[in-house]
Amino acid sequence: MSTNLWHERAAAQSIDGRAFIGGERVWAKSEQRFDNLSPIDGRNLGAVARCDGADVDAAVAAARAAFDDGRWAGKSPAQRKRVLIKFADLVQKYGAELALLETLDMGKPIKYSQSVDVNGTANTLRWYGEAIDKIYDEIAPTAANSLALITREPVGVVAAIVPWNYPMLMAAWKIAPALAAGNSVVLKPSEKSPLTALRLADIALEAGIPPGVFNVLPGFGHEAGAALALHMDVDCIGFTGSTRTGKQILQMAGQSNLKRAWTELGGKSANIVCADCPDLDAAVASAVGSIFFNQGESCNAPSRLFVEESIKERFLEKALAMMPDFQPGDPLDEASVMGAIVDATQLKIVMGYIEAGKSGGAKLLAGGRQARSESGGFYVEPTLFDQVDSSMTIAREEIFGPVLSVLSFTDVREAVRQANATPYGLQAAVWTSNISKAIQTARALRAGTVHVNQYDGDDVTVPFGGYKQSGNGRDKSLHALDKYTELKTTWIQI
Ligand code: NAD
Numbered sequence: 442m443s444t445n446l447w448h449e450r451a452a453a454q455s456i457d458g459r460a461f462i463g464g465e466r467v468w469a470k471s472e473q474r475f476d477n478l479s480p481i482d483g484r485n486l487g488a489v490a491r492c493d494g495a496d497v498d499a500a501v502a503a504a505r506a507a508f509d510d511g512r513w514a515g516k517s518p519a520q521r522k523r524v525l526i527k528f529a530d531l532v533q534k535y536g537a538e539l540a541l542l543e544t545l546d547m548g549k550p551i552k553y554s555q556s557v558d559v560n561g562t563a564n565t566l567r568w569y570g571e572a573i574d575k576i577y578d579e580i581a582p583t584a585a586n587s588l589a590l591i592t593r594e595p596v597g598v599v600a601a602i603v604p605w606n607y608p609m610l611m612a613a614w615k616i617a618p619a620l621a622a623g624n625s626v627v628l629k630p631s632e633k634s635p636l637t638a639l640r641l642a643d644i645a646l647e648a649g650i651p652p653g654v655f656n657v658l659p660g661f662g663h664e665a666g667a668a669l670a671l672h673m674d675v676d677c678i679g680f681t682g683s684t685r686t687g688k689q690i691l692q693m694a695g696q697s698n699l700k701r702a703w704t705e706l707g708g709k710s711a712n713i714v715c716a717d718c719p720d721l722d723a724a725v726a727s728a729v730g731s732i733f734f735n736q737g738e739s740c741n742a743p744s745r746l747f748v749e750e751s752i753k754e755r756f757l758e759k760a761l762a763m764m765p766d767f768q769p770g771d772p773l774d775e776a777s778v779m780g781a782i783v784d785a786t787q788l789k790i791v792m793g794y795i796e797a798g799k800s801g802g803a804k805l806l807a808g809g810r811q812a813r814s815e816s817g818g819f820y821v822e823p824t825l826f827d828q829v830d831s832s833m834t835i836a837r838e839e840i841f842g843p844v845l846s847v848l849s850f851t852d853v854r855e856a857v858r859q860a861n862a863t864p865y866g867l868q869a870a871v872w873t874s875n876i877s878k879a880i881q882t883a884r885a886l887r888a889g890t891v892h893v894n895q896y897d898g899d900d901v902t903v904p905f906g907g908y909k910q911s912g913n914g915r916d917k918s919l920h921a922l923d924k925y926t927e928l929k930t931t932w933i934q935i
Contacts (some may be wrong), residue, residue, distance in 0.1 A: 447773035447801035457487030461642035465651020480548035480781040483817035487827030497668035500656040504625035507653030514623035520576035525570030528648035532563040540924035547634040562613040568620035588933040593926040595623035597676035600669040605631035614916040635659035677701040703914030708867030711860035712743035718872035737843035741868040767823040788819040791842030798835040866908030
């Protein structure tokens with residue numbers, strides 16, 4: 442679609458910022474609202490309900506009533522499958538609208554809102570729908586005069602709290618397995634990008650998810666989020682966001698009703714390129730493309746690049762030649778590959794890190810400035826720092842912006858030691874044509890996902906999550922169903 446047409450659609454797009462509770466769109470009980478500004482041009486997209494504890498009580502009560510009367514949990518897996526597949530089909534049908542909302546709300550390029558966020562959301566819903574009627578329970582090999590059944594049951598009321606960087610997709614990674622397993626869900630999207638989660642609720646209802654089974658509460662973390670984490674009638678909380686908030690969520694879960702709590706948190710992923718890497722051009726394209734994807738606002742962004750000293754000069758030459766390709770553009774232009782930073786606060790954080798890199802002694806090779814200021818939105822140039830060492834702030838802290846830090850090494854074991862010297866453990870990569878080195882390095886890297894000679898492997902079939910302070914859970918794959926099911930043993934005397 443042409444850029445003009447996307448802009449026309451954006452101007453005509455209606456925004457409904459009301460919460461979704463018990464199958465209905467409602468404003469917060471307090472009548473409080475907040476303005477939702479678009480990062481692409483600073484425009485006010487409209488008012489959004491500022492939900493708090495009273496709305497959380499209403500949504501949890503609706504979810505509990507729906508769970509208890511079995512209107513969803515009581516359906517057969519095959520029936521839930523049909524509804525989830527219809528849900529997926531409708532996400533695809535409304536794909537252009539959802540992609541537009543995602544880009545207006547969060548700032549990412551429209552082409553990725555379509556290919557990654559909309560398609561990924563539909564695919565996740567469809568996959569869990571397809572999976573759920575193919576999973577069998579177990580009979581344990583106990584004594585001859587007894588039968589011990591091991592069955593999975595839904596946990597009950599699941600709260601899901603998600604961040605702003607992939608608003609719809611992060612929600613899908615939680616609601617798809619939770620709904621497939623028969624739970625009721627209360628979702629709290631980020632206050633920075635709540636619009637697609639709210640539209641998903643309308644679409645779920647249209648698909649046949651019964652009222653009360655899926656509720657969405659926009660609002661702030663310390664209000665709606667904390668009230669959900671502390672709620673005595675929420676059985677399980679799935680959280681994706683920063684490590685700082687993740688720790689609070691675990692505390693709140695513990696101090697309330699000991700609800701199950703699963704966290705998917707931050708990262709500072711290391712990408713290690715050895716001199717014997719099989720394809721230097723591919724390694725450069727992947728290193729640069731992966732850090733600047735989603736404006737660097739990805740938990741698994743490979744923000745620390747370790748390059749073997751003997752190839753570093755050639756590597757950087759090639760990387761610098763690619764920088765112009767990643768200049769931020771109009772997010773509603775399908776040719777743009779970098780869009781806007783989510784809001785003024787995040788822009789300030791990113792610019793602060795760039796200043797810290799400069800004052801900390803790293804060498805700024807490219808970028809480092811704001812861009813497209815005339816738009817009224819929040820844009821940062823793709824930024825490349827060389828001569829970074831592991832003690833620098835930019836090598837230690839998650840920046841969550843388009844900033845790549847280059848470090849060098851002469852012995853891959855030293856690169857691994859530094860790669861692991863972080864509280865995070867989300868992802869890592871190693872590039873080498875030596876199979877033993879690849880496997881030894883992959884084993885030594887303390888991360889939930891390790892890539893060999895690539896960085897962009899991603900599929901709903903594989904678990905996604907971190908070691909150490911990158912979280913204690915896994916989204917995606919059949920393993921994610923463990924989070925949203927209880928195991929019950931039933932002994933039968935025969
Ligand atoms: P954040 O922790 O600030 O907020 C995440 C969510 O938690 C939001 O909905 C927010 O409103 C809510 N929240 C904030 N404070 C809360 C509180 N006290 N109680 C309850 N809820 C609260 O994170 P963010 O800035 O939205 O997202 C960026 C972070 O998310 C980064 O660290 C990124 O690495 C991480 N992330 C991780 C994954 C993963 O799968 N591991 C995926 C995407 C993003």
